[in-house]
Amino acid sequence: MDPTRVEPFPTPSPPRRRQATQDIDTISLTSSDTDTSKSRKVLLKKAKNDKTQVRSRSKKPALPPASEIIEISSDEEDKHPHSMMPQPSVIADYRRQISKIREESVKYKQDLARVAKEVNSLREENQTLKASRKPDATKIVLDAAQLADGLDCEICTCRMWTPYILPNCGHSFCQSCLQDWLGATQAQFLATNPEPPVATYHLLDTLRTLIQNPALAAVPHVQTLLASQVPALPKYTCPTCREQITSRPTEAFALKSLIHTIAVAAGETIPKKPATTNKKGKSVGTLPGPWDGFFPAIS
Incomplete structure (x- = not known):
């Protein structure tokens, strides 16, 4: 090769x-x-x-040995593996509550529908009554509040069940309030004049009769002499206008009847008057007038 x-x-x-x-x-x-x-x-x-x-190695990488695998887990999960799952009793309780709420909701809806129906019925009835109502020409509709100034006493602001009018000025008051007012004036007078004025009322009546005599009225010195003999008396005045009161108050029967009529229509109770007879029906005698202690008796 x-x-x-x-x-x-x-x-x-x-x-x-x-x-x-x-x-x-x-x-x-x-x-x-x-x-x-x-x-x-x-x-x-x-x-x-x-x-x-x-x-094959590039597609499926080899797994490490089992001894080298580290498992990560929570201690709470190990101790209570089923703690996150609701208990059957809790689920049953929730279901009962939901069922109860549904029943109450249905009941409330029914009640609401019933009330709405009643309201509509009342509205229709009200409209029917308004349409059928006709004014009565024979009746007068008055507001009791608007009449309060004429029906109530200016002193106690209550109903004048027994009203008395003062002749000098025309103002009206209830009997008890007017007696208290005149009594206060009389008490002040007696503080400076110890002799009661009632004791001189008979002399006052005689002097008034003489003064009003036409024959003596023409003699000036007699008029002056008689006027000087008039005893001192309390000077009563009206509680409202302070006009001097020279005569007894007079009971206002027309106003009393009107007050009682309006009170009955308004549903008020009228107080009863004190009895003037005993149990056997006999008169208890002549009662003193409400103004006898303040003014001379009317002859």
Whole structure:
């Protein structure tokens, strides 16, 4: 053999793994030697197997050993694995509450519908009554509040069940309030005049009769003498206008009847008058007048 002859398959330098595989494929295609062909086919098969193993490793990475796996878990979950799950009794209780709420909701809706129906019925009835109502020309509708100024006493602001009118000015007051007013004036007078005025009432009546005599009225000095003999008396005045009261108050029967009529219409109770007879029906005698202690008796 010629030593200068070049080998048909020179040995290349060791390349990377992928390039070696490609070279082996090329060699298997260009080889003509029978012995070397078999050996190279074996190498080709082995190279393909290596390819398959490399691909399988790239797709499915190998798992670490079981001894190297660390499991991370919570201590509370280990102790109470079912603590987050509601208990059957709690679920049953919730269901009962929901059922009860639904029943109450249905009941409230029914009550609301019934009340709304009643309200509509009352509205219709009210409209019907308003439409059928006709004013009565024979009746007068008055507001009792507007009449209060004329029906109530100015002193006690209550109903004048027994009203008395003052002849000098015309103002009216209830009997008890007017008696208290005149009594206060009389008490002030007695503080400076110890002699009661009632004791001089008989003299006062005589002097008034003489003063009113036409024959004596023409004599001035007699009039002056008689006037000087008139005893001192309390000076009573009206509680409202302070006009002097010179005669007894008079009971206002017309006003009394009007007050009683309006009180009955308003549903008020009229106080009863004190009895003037005893249990056997006999008169208790002549009662003193309400003004006998303040004014001279009427002859």
